Amino acid sequence: METELVLKGGKVALPTGITEANISVGDEKILSISKTLSRGVEKEAERVVDCSGKLVLPGGIDFHTHIPDLGYSDREDWKTGTESAAAGGTTFVVELGQTDPPSTNRENFKKIRKTAERKAVVDFGINGNITHENLDSLGKLVEEGVKTFGEIYMAESIPELEMIEDGVLLEAFEKISSLDCLAGVHAEDWQIISHLTENMKREGRNDSLAHLEARPSIAEEEAIARALLFARRTGVRLHVYHLSTEAGLKLIEEAKEKGQDVSTEVTAHHLLFERGDMEEKGPYLKCNPPIRGKSDQKALWNGLKSGTIDMVTTDHYSLPRSMKKVGWENIWEAGAGMAGVETRIPLLLTHGVKNNRISIRTFLKVVSENPARRLGLWPRKGVISVGSDADLTVVDMDEEKEIRAEETFTKCEHTPYEGEKVVGMPVLTLVRGKVVMEDGEIVAEPGHGNFF
Template identity: 35%
Template sequence: MAERFDRIVRGGLAVLPGETRVLDIGIRGGRIAALEDRLEAEDGTPVTDARGLWVLPGMVDVHVHFNEPGMGHWEGFATGSAALAAGGCTTYVDMPLNGLPPTVNVPALNAKAKLAEGVSSVDYAFWGGLVPGNLDDLEGLAAEGVPAFKAFLSNPGGEGEERFREVDDWTLLEGMKRIASFGGLLALHAESDAITAKLAGEAAKAGRAGPLDFAATRPVIAELEAVNRALLFAEQTGCRLHFVHISSPEGVELIDRAKRRGLDVTVETCPHYLTLSETDLARLGAVAKCAPPLRDADRIERMWEQLAEGKIDIVASDHSPCPAELKTAPGMSFMEAWGGIAGAQSSLELMLAEGYFRRGVPLPALSAMLSANPARRFGLYPRKGEIAVGFDADLALVDPEGAYRLQEEDLLQRHKISPYLGRTFPCRVVETLVRGRTVYERGRGIALPGRGERLRTEAGRKVTP
């Protein structure tokens, strides 16, 4: 007997937890209602023919910078979320910087939320921040549904009195105590400011200002020192930790050893640390500048080994855009250029290209790091992150034979800057569904602007990958 569905996605290779299988996906009320080899539907039910395509859970990108309010000319919710949708991402968590004011208190959070409402193409949540002076704001932010708090152990840069600030050790320790008291999660940009600032000062005095000079001012030891310090504080406070954009296999190993000691800690890396090396930094210039910097090719391969071993929990874009003049203004030295990589639209395709096609990492393993694990860690599970009955019908349809060369006109972000321009990808996202409705379609672009809804998490929810 035919069932009633709002839509059926027919005959794609679905990437499920631990397996792939050709099946039909029945969608009702924005959620996955059935997964069967063959579904019969009532007459008139819309059917998407996915035969020959991969159907993955939409990416859950927990690390993007859309910069509103105040800095929307760098990237805003409309353009940033459009780029994510075109890349198969259906949910994101927006960072507390570089907006002015940053989301370090409830009024600032509410101001940001108003700007995203009715504008974002995909679903979203907001980070809170831990900075000097906002300890009394943390619990209020958690009550408003932020899934986690971000802190910097090194200077995040930027200008203005309101800008996001790095934490001192006392604020870090006390912040961890407060966040642990209500079961929250703290994420850290882990670089030692004492090391990086000293090396940057010495480089400036010596007139060293090139790409590899910049990389030398932010060595792996700066990452390791900061990771070790934060892990010590976590052991003392019981605070749940997440390390963002870890760039070195040594850092991954430190965090993995802490997990095995029983600490509640996870590790994230980014596609650029798995696909671009310091050689690319020297070749591409400021478009590939980021902090921590790109590392050497041997470290990249070791991180792929760690990823295959299950030591890396999450892959997120760290989409950190800026206007072109902040990368390439006449007379600007490499040291002065903005440090951030704009790659949100390419994350899923990069991981499929470098992980599955080049190295044979199974699709379910890649999907877990891109979707299920971040959804679990940031309190969005069991609604987001998997193709399973009861979950939101957030789907990325990928043509595994859709090879193409990335061009500026393909990018939907505000500024058409990417270190991946000119790269040939072996596959391509052709359609993205959010809660069962098409928000992006290749050749058509954004089909439903403003479709995204804000997600709130329950303070103290303790879920891990």
């Protein structure tokens, strides 16, 4: 097999540790990882990239993104969303299919996939979604390649998807289990939230903190407990999206200790922001579940270190400034969510690895390896290994840069990380051996990304 590209002399992040090595790439795969580079290989390669002093990582996998090209392409489309991913060192995104129309049947799913195949520059998966009316046809979505159903909303949902009540949730878990797929839940209790929200509004509360206080820790704790119970009874493999509380973390830790097949994730914004930041950033930090207090934030970092939390994701959701700034006057009117797929890796390298909150091994697991395993794609993806897909990103840990919204590829014209100084900004990203981003420029044509 011919060598097409060589990454020379980089600090390669392998499961066994970081070692200076050369990586040769050909036919979309990693052909070799070697300490020394023969003249023959170097001469044969179409291109040799000097990576001296830089860190070579497996491409990131973001298990939780929203790219609402169908229905909301003005917010984000598959081209801008995946260019943003590539610029941030992410080579695979899982899109939750919550578009207009959503991925609740075969026809809608095909529309989403066809659009993605035409525009995406990184590889991708697409989730199926649940309503009370489509439970008997989930098998058809599996035939189209669906591996995960979710985000199943246990609280308020987007307009295109209903909130799933307990009877439907239990039946959905039974169906998903029989199909040997993963069930992913947005775990917040709708009764607690709706009651507190109405109380807040009656009291005239429309400030940013009202949103946090209407969605307290117990709302997440109760919903996770219920989801774990339903999953145990049905045998379904469970994933809990955007874990945000210490109480929820303890429930998942206990379930794992008892052998239950459950995974969870934390978003970058729940790791890096806390309640006090809402006073400064207000509606730009509005998200569901909300930003929590310092004790929860500390617990989430500890959960990453212990291995209870399996992934760091973004819940990437691009909203126009107009949908955010209205929240300064009335937080209930602001949209919930924020963009993040382009900033996840440098933020975690800076605040996690460089600041010694997590090890580089933990970083590799939560950014690449564990999501690949949960998707059933490891070791094809998620690791630097001979025979794996050449999904790679090269980052510079010595150069400090500032995050600027105007320099990102997403359509979102704002970021809560504006002005944040980070190291580890990607300088080169490969997807299946093809350079898709180099020195801050997207060099791949739309359509390079493949569906998995």
